[in-house]
Amino acid sequence: MSACVPHRTNHQPHHDRDEPDGSRSRFRGGPDRGGGGSGTGFRINGADVTASITVFLIALPLSLGIALATGAPLQAGLVAAAIGGIVVGLLGGAPLQVSGPAAGLTVVTADLIQQYGWRTTCAITVLAGLTQLVLSVVRVARSALAVSPAIVHGMLAGIGVTIALAQLHIVLGGTPQSSAIDNVLGLPGQLADLHPAALSVSALTIAVLLAWPRVPGRTGRAVRTIPAALAAVALATALAAAAGLRLPRVDLPSWQSHALPELPDGPMLGILAAVLTITLVGSVESLLSAVAVDKLIAARKKPAVRIPRANLDRELRGQGAANVISGALGGLPVTGVAVRSSANVAAGGVSRQSTMLHGLWIALAALLLVPVLDLIPLATLAALVMVVGVQMVNITHLRSVRRNREMLVYAATMAAVVLTGVLEGVAIGIAVAVAVALHRLTRTRITVEERDGTYRVRVRGQLTFLAVPRLSRVLSKVPHDADTVVELDGSFMDHAAYEALHDWQAGHEAHGGTAVFTGRSGGRIAEPASESHACCRPWTPWRNHHCQEHPATASPGQRHRHRQHGKHLHQLASGISSFQRNTAPLVRDELARLAREGQRPSHLFLTCADSRLVTSMITASGPGDLFTVRNVGNLVPKPGAESGDDSVAAAIEYAVDVLEVDSITVCGHSGCGAMQALLNGAQSEDKGTPPTPLQRWLRHAQPSLDRMRSRHHSWARISGRLPADAAEQLSLTNVVQQLEHLRANEAVARRLAEGTLQLHGMYFHVGEAQAYLLADDPKTGGAEEVFDRVTPGPPALENTPA
Numbered sequence: 001m002s003a004c005v006p007h008r009t010n011h012q013p014h015h016d017r018d019e020p021d022g023s024r025s026r027f028r029g030g031p032d033r034g035g036g037g038s039g040t041g042f043r044i045n046g047a048d049v050t051a052s053i054t055v056f057l058i059a060l061p062l063s064l065g066i067a068l069a070t071g072a073p074l075q076a077g078l079v080a081a082a083i084g085g086i087v088v089g090l091l092g093g094a095p096l097q098v099s100g101p102a103a104g105l106t107v108v109t110a111d112l113i114q115q116y117g118w119r120t121t122c123a124i125t126v127l128a129g130l131t132q133l134v135l136s137v138v139r140v141a142r143s144a145l146a147v148s149p150a151i152v153h154g155m156l157a158g159i160g161v162t163i164a165l166a167q168l169h170i171v172l173g174g175t176p177q178s179s180a181i182d183n184v185l186g187l188p189g190q191l192a193d194l195h196p197a198a199l200s201v202s203a204l205t206i207a208v209l210l211a212w213p214r215v216p217g218r219t220g221r222a223v224r225t226i227p228a229a230l231a232a233v234a235l236a237t238a239l240a241a242a243a244g245l246r247l248p249r250v251d252l253p254s255w256q257s258h259a260l261p262e263l264p265d266g267p268m269l270g271i272l273a274a275v276l277t278i279t280l281v282g283s284v285e286s287l288l289s290a291v292a293v294d295k296l297i298a299a300r301k302k303p304a305v306r307i308p309r310a311n312l313d314r315e316l317r318g319q320g321a322a323n324v325i326s327g328a329l330g331g332l333p334v335t336g337v338a339v340r341s342s343a344n345v346a347a348g349g350v351s352r353q354s355t356m357l358h359g360l361w362i363a364l365a366a367l368l369l370v371p372v373l374d375l376i377p378l379a380t381l382a383a384l385v386m387v388v389g390v391q392m393v394n395i396t397h398l399r400s401v402r403r404n405r406e407m408l409v410y411a412a413t414m415a416a417v418v419l420t421g422v423l424e425g426v427a428i429g430i431a432v433a434v435a436v437a438l439h440r441l442t443r444t445r446i447t448v449e450e451r452d453g454t455y456r457v458r459v460r461g462q463l464t465f466l467a468v469p470r471l472s473r474v475l476s477k478v479p480h481d482a483d484t485v486v487e488l489d490g491s492f493m494d495h496a497a498y499e500a501l502h503d504w505q506a507g508h509e510a511h512g513g514t515a516v517f518t519g520r521s522g523g524r525i526a527e528p529a530s531e532s533h534a535c536c537r538p539w540t541p542w543r544n545h546h547c548q549e550h551p552a553t554a555s556p557g558q559r560h561r562h563r564q565h566g567k568h569l570h571q572l573a574s575g576i577s578s579f580q581r582n583t584a585p586l587v588r589d590e591l592a593r594l595a596r597e598g599q600r601p602s603h604l605f606l607t608c609a610d611s612r613l614v615t616s617m618i619t620a621s622g623p624g625d626l627f628t629v630r631n632v633g634n635l636v637p638k639p640g641a642e643s644g645d646d647s648v649a650a651a652i653e654y655a656v657d658v659l660e661v662d663s664i665t666v667c668g669h670s671g672c673g674a675m676q677a678l679l680n681g682a683q684s685e686d687k688g689t690p691p692t693p694l695q696r697w698l699r700h701a702q703p704s705l706d707r708m709r710s711r712h713h714s715w716a717r718i719s720g721r722l723p724a725d726a727a728e729q730l731s732l733t734n735v736v737q738q739l740e741h742l743r744a745n746e747a748v749a750r751r752l753a754e755g756t757l758q759l760h761g762m763y764f765h766v767g768e769a770q771a772y773l774l775a776d777d778p779k780t781g782g783a784e785e786v787f788d789r790v791t792p793g794p795p796a797l798e799n800t801p802a
Contacts, residue, residue, distance in 0.1 A: 044353055044357075045350050045351060045353065047348040047349060047350050047354075048349055048350060048351055048353040048354040048357060049354075049357060050347060050348060051343075051344050051347035051348050051349035051354040051358075052349070052353075052354045052355070052356075052357035052358040052360075052361060053358075053361065054227065054343055054344075054347040055098055055340050055343050055344050055347070055349075055354065055355070055358040056357075056358045056361040056362060056365075057226070057227045057229075057230040058227045058229050058230065058339070058340055058343055059081050059085075059098070059100055059340055059358060059362060060078075060081070060230070060362060060365060061229050061230060061232075061233040061376075061381065061384055062101075062229060062340075062384065062385075062388070063077035063078055063080065063081040063100060063101050063362070064077050064078070064250060064373070064376065064381050065077075065381035065382070065384045065385040065388075066101040066102070066103060066106055066332065066385060067101065067332060068170075068378060068381050068382060068385065069103075069106045069110065069163060069166065069167060069382070069385045070106050070109040070110045070113060070332065071110050071113045071114065071118075072109065072113060072118055072121070072332055073118065073330070074250055074251070074252055075252055075330070075366065076101075076118075076330055076331050076332045077101050077331075077332055078331075078362055078363075078365070078366040079326060079329050079330060079331030079332070079366075080100055080101040080326045080331035080332035080333070080334050081100035081101060081359065081362045082359045082360075082362045082363040082366065083322050083325050083326040083329065083331055083334060083359070084098070084099035084100035084101070084322050084326070084334040084335075084359065085098065085099065085100065085355050085356060085357075085358045085359020085360070085362060086356050086359035086360065086363075087318065087321055087322040087325055087326075087359075088315075088318040088319060088321075088322045088334065088336070088355070089352045089353075089354075089355035089356035089358075089359060090318075090352065090356060091314070091317060091318035091321050091322075092314065092315045092317075092318030092319065092352070093290070093310050093311030093312060093313065093314030093315035093316075093317070093318065094289075094290035094293055094294070094310035094311075094315045094336070094341075095307055095308065095351055095352040095355075096293055096297060096307060096341060096344050096345055096349050096351075096352070096354065096355065097286075097289060097290050097293050097310070097315070097336045097341045097344075097355070098336070098337055098340035098341045098343075098344050098355050098358060099286070099318075099319065099322060099334050099335060099336050099337060099355070100334060100335075100337055100340065100359075101331075101332040101333070101334065101335075102282075102285060102334075102335045102336075102337045103159065103160070103163060103385065103388050103389060103392060104155075104156060104159055104281055104282075104285045104335060104392075105278065105281055105282060105285075105332070105333045105335060106159065106162075106163050106385075107159050107162045107163065107417075107421075107422055108274075108277050108278060108281060108333075108421075108422050108423075109121065109278075109332060109333060110166075111421065112124060112274050112278075114178060115266070115270075116264070116265070116266050116270075116271075116274070117265075119260065119261050119262040120261070120262060120263075120264050120265055120266065122260065122261030122262075122327045122328070122330055122331075123261040123262060123263060123264045123327065124264060124271065124274045124275055124278065124327070125261075125278065125323050125326060125327030125331075125332070125333045126261060126323070126324050126327035126328055127264075127271075127275045127327075128275050128278035128279045128282065128323055128327075128333065129319075129320045129321065129322065129323025129324035129325075129326075129327060130320065130324060131275060131276075131279045131320070132279055132282070132283060132316055132317070132319055132320030132323060133317060133320035133321065133324070134320075135279070135283070135316060135320075136313050136314070136316040136317035136320060137317075139313045141283075141287055141312035141313045141315065141316045142312055147284055147430075148406065148409060148429075148430075148433050149397075149400070149401070149406075150401050150404070150406035150407075150409040150410045150413070150429075150433065151409060151410075151413050151426060151429040151430060151433060152284060152285075152288060153394065153397040153398075153400075153401060153410060154409065154410040154411070154412070154413025154414040154417070154425075154429055155281070155413055155414075155417055155422065155425060155426055155429065156285075156392045156394075157392055157393040157394070157397075157410070157413075157414045157417075158413065158414040158415070158416070158417025158418045158422075158425055159389075159392060159417060159422065160388075160389040160390060160391070160392025160393050161180065161389070161393065161414065161418050162180045162389075162417070162418055163385060163386065163388070163389030163392070164386050164389035164390050165180050165183040165184060166180075166183055167382040167383070167385050167386035167389065168183070168187070168190075168386060169183060169186065169187075169190055170198070170378060170379055170382035171198065171199065171202040171379060171382050171383050171386060172190050172191065172194055172195065172198065172199060172202075173190075173193075173194060173195025173196075173197070173198035173199060173379070174186075174190045174193070174195075180418045180419070181419065197240075197245040197246065197247050197379075198247055198377070198379040199379075200239075200245070201236045201239060201240050201245065201247065201377050201379050201380050201383075202236075202379045202380065202382065202383040203383075204232075204235060204236045204239055205232045205233065205235075205236045205379075205380045205383035205384060206232075206383050206386075206387060208228065208231055208232035208235055208236070209228050209229065209232045209383075209384065209387050210387075212224070212228035212231050212232065213228055227343070229384060232380070232383075232384060233376060233380050233381070233384060236377065236380040236383075237375050237376050237377065237380060240375075240377050240380075241375060245377070247377040247378070247379060248377065248378045248379075249374060249375060249376060249377050249378060250373050250374050250375070250376045250377075250378065250381070251374060252366075252370050252373055252374060260328070260329070260330050261327055261328060261330065273423065276423065277422055277423040278323075278333050280423070280426065281335075281422055281423075281426075282319065282323070282333055282334070282335040283316060283319065283335075285335050285336060286315065286316070286319050286335045286336035287312055287315065287316065287336075288338075289335075289336040289337065289338040289341060290310040290312060290315050290336055291310065292338050292341070292342075293310065293338070293341045293342070293345060294309050294310050296341075296342060296345040296346075297345060300345070305350045305351075307350065307351075315336070319334060319335065319336065322334040339388075344358075393414075398410070406433075406436075408432060408436060409429060409432050409433045409436055412428060412429055412432040413425055413426065413428065413429030413432070416428035416429060417429075440461075440462075441462055441464060441466070442464070442466045442467070443461055444459065444460065444461035444462060444463060444464075444466075444467040444470070444471075444490075445458075445459075445460040445461060446458070446459050446460075446467070446470050446471055446474045447474070448474050448477055448478065450482075453482070453483065454482070454483045454484070454485060455478045455479070455482045455483070455484045455485070456484075456485045456487060457474060457475065457478065457484065457485070457486045457487065458487045458489070459471070459486070459487065459488050459489060459490065460489050460490070461489075461490050462490045462492040462493070463488070463490055463492070463493040463494065463497035463498075464492070464493075464494045464496070464497060465494060465496035465497065467497065468496050468497055468500045471497065471500055471501075472500055472504070475500075475504045478508070478513075479513070480507075480508060480511035480512065480513055481511055481512040481513050482513050483513065483514045484508065484513060484514065484515045484516070485515075485516050485517075485518060486501070486515060486516070486517045486518070487518050488517060488518070501517070587622075587623060590622070590623060590624075591623055594623055594624045599624055599627070599659065600624065600659065601624060601625055601626055601627040601655075601659060601661055602625070602661055602662045602663070603625070603626050603627065603661055603662065603663050603664070603665060604626075604627045604628075604629065604651075604652065604655040604656070604659075604661045604663070604664040604665070605619070605626040605627065605628045605629070605664075605665050605667065606628075606629045606630075606634055606636065606648075606664065606665065606666050606667065606738075607628070607629075607630055607634050607665075607666075607667040607668075607669070608630065608631070608632065608633060608634040608667070608668065608669055608672060608674070609630045609631055609632050610669060610671075610672065610673070610766075612669070612671075612766050613630075613667070613669055613764060613766075615628050615630075615667075618764055618771060627651075627655045627659060627661060629648060629651045629652075631647075631648060631697075632673075632674045632694070632697060632698075633672065633674030633675065633678075633697075633698065633700075633701050633734065634666060634667060634668055634669075634734070634735070634738065635648070635674075635697070635700045635701055635734075635738060636648055636652070636666065636700075636738040636741040636742050636745075637649065637700045637741070638700070638703070638741045638744055639741075639744050639745055639746070641699075641700065645697070649745070652664070652742070652745055652747065652748065653745075653747050656745075656747040656748055656751055656757065657747050660756075661757070662756070662757065662758065663757065663758040663759070663760055664742060664748070664757070664758075664759050664760070665759075665760040665761070665762050666735050666738045666739055666742070666759075666760070666761055666762065667735070667762040667763070667764060668731045668732065668734055668735040668762070668763050668764070669731065669763065669764045669765070669766055670728060670731065670763075670764070670765045670766050670767060670768075671727075671766055671767075672727070672731050672734075674698060674701065675701070675727050675730045675731045675734060676727050677694070677698060678698055678701050678702075678704075678705055678730065679705070679726055679727060679730060701734060703737050703741075704730060704733050704734035704737040704738070705730065707733050707736070707737050708726075708729060708730050708733040713733075714785070715729055715733075716729065716732035716733055716736065716785035716786070716787060717785070717786050717787070718732060718763065718772055718786075718787045719772060719787065719788055719789040720786075731763065732763055732785065732787060733785075735761045735762070735763060735774065736761060736774070736785050739759050739761055739774075742759055743759070760773065760774065761773070761774025761787070762774065763787050770789060770790070771789075771790040772787035772788060772789055772790065773787065773788055773790055774786070774787055775787070775788045
């Protein structure tokens with residue numbers, strides 16, 4: 001379902017509606033379940049407290065381990081984790097996303113520290129945060145999602161390999177080298193000089209990390225309440241302390257000596273490249289992680305509260321603010337972290353308070369638990385980070401990349417990141433992806449064969465101007481008077497290729513030959529020879545599908561000829577044929593499942609019978625999603641006023657009591673003929689003349705007209721402006737009035753009282769292709785009704801970083 005099926009919000013300031021924070025209950029008929037107070041008080045949801053503790057226990061050791069892997073002061077990891085939790089939690093656009101130091105920036109940060117020093121790296125982090133703030137202002141967050149998932153996964157895999165190779169040296173008791181190649185070359189010498197103490201605690205850490213989630217039975221369910229990372233670090237630390245092993249341990253210096261940033265000192269181009277790298281990697285990882293968290297939230301079964309989808313520009317703004325503050329306070333770069341965010345969702349977090357509390361717990365631990373943290377062996381943290389690095393080479397991602405034939409892009413990006421660096425590796429990955437796309441675009445196979453006097457031309461691949469010379473050369477081999485079938489097996493044909501086919505067909509048929517165009521299955525798909533019927537080709541996009549003799553625009557005589565020749569039936573049959581050929585194979589499995597299981601829609605969508613309102617299009621819904629009721633004027637007769645027409649009331653009763661839908665949406669639209677008829681007085685009845693069916697039906701809209709003319713109700717507004725004319729005002733008012741009629745329905749009223757049903761108002765402007773949602777509460781007497789514009793949401797991604 002799309003965001004076009006609205007979430008109804010209570011009356012609140014305009015900026016809260018634009019960027020909901022998920023921390024308050026926004027639903028009618030139910031208690032405050034959002035984790036934040038809906039009145040003057042401030043309340044914390046118990047689920048958020050539990051989730052914050054779970055995330056804190058995971059983030060604490062990982063933050064120390066990532067700081068160790070970068071070569072930064074260990075306190076820098078705690079600073080970044082606390083700032084990421086509190087600042088991004090407060091300002092970010094993804095309420096349940098957890099931010100902090102991430103493995104994805106480890107290699108970049110380590111290179112910067114080695115090249116410029118720690119204090120300059122902090123200043124670069126501040127500049128990267130300012131860059132993210134600028135990018136959020138110009139609203140380019142969604143552009144980051146245009147990067148191929150194969151490049152993102154390859155980048156993360158390359159970073160993971162680099163991390164694992166570096167931390168392996170610490171696990172073995174040594175010191176990592178400056179590059180992945182040096183670490184590989186140095187492994188034989190390191191293996192020859194093992195340190196048993198470091199190796200033993202590292203082995204225990206890895207064993208616990210891998211075995212902890214797999215403990216079976218009731219014992220497993222009990223121990224899994226403790227995060228595996230915390231359990232591994234705690235057990236390894238206890239072993240080292242009990243055995244009296246002499247190992248390098250965490251050394252958190254006094255906060256009084258904590259290093260703060262200094263002005264960047266180095267080549268300007270190098271500094272700019274460093275800022276760009278942190279901005280690019282951190283932003284892409286954060287935004288893709290936010291999209292992944294949206295999917296996890298959507299997968300929840302019957303959530304106690306509905307979390308709004310991520311606002312990516314706001315999320316980028318929160319990440320930028322966190323990086324500015326973290327760098328200024330001597331912390332590592334901050335980014336959204338999918339692993340911690342997943343733990344937050346799985347632990348039952350319901351608002352941004354869980355992420356903010358986790359940051360608070362880390363800040364308290366950094367101040368109060370220094371003696372405990374100083375007991376942790378560095379080899380334990382190295383083993384923890386090494387496992388995280390290995391897990392970044394995700395098997396699920398590999399399968400997805402292979403299934404989509406992107407292994408070359410993935411492998412090239414991963415190898416380039418390991419061998420050259422993150423920014424260079426991503427650039428090489430993009431270049432390889434472009435080369436692969438161009439290769440596929442130009443790889444078109446065109447063949448011709450003759451069988452029983454019929455020539456068959458087969459085109460495999462996309463038809464672009466690059467393939468036109470080969471296409472023309474093959475078509476020239478077909479005799480002028482031959483019967484020809486051109487089989488097109490591709491999803492794209494540009495204008496040059498179409499013109500080439502069109503010109504060839506015109507010339508071929510002029511010499512007495514025939515030409516039929518088919519798809520892969522052999523069904524006829526095109527007849528481009530006749531200009532007079534060119535607009536009715538099945539390959540013509542639906543948005544331009546109107547021709548001079550289309551029944552909707554033809555003269556009465558032309559319409560009669562259409563009926564005489566059965567052309568309207570031919571058009572219907574052609575559409576059905578197109579469905580059977582193109583769409584039915586794609587939806588057959590889903591429809592078969594719905595046939596077996598029955599319909600279980602979540603929404604009752606009540607809208608007008610106007611032919612321009614395609615409900616499945618404007619809500620991006622599919623079979624089984626909506627229980628749709630359409631009538632003239634999207635009316636809901638008030639109980640007791642049905643006058644013999646119980647169809648709408650019957651549909652509402654069935655949807656509410658039998659199907660148990662979660663919400664009901666009343667959707668009006670611009671240019672509504674019923675509203676215009678109401679304004680023109682078409683519902684009036686002459687004395688002695690029986691009312692027509694339309695006049696009788698429009699009586700149910702009379703309360704909407706009375707409401708609009710009443711001085712007791714203010715006029716509705718649409719996205720901050722007054723309606724364009726009286727007809728638009730009546731359409732908006734009619735939506736509000738029909739919602740009141742719905743509340744008078746017995747079944748609806750009962751479900752509203754139980755808090756298990758939501759009512760929504762919606763207005764669709766046909767000419768603008770723009771949806772507006774009713775954001776005000778019609779029950780607040782005298783309050784203005786506001787329909788807010790629905791802005792595009794983030795695209796769904798199949799592949800997101802772990």
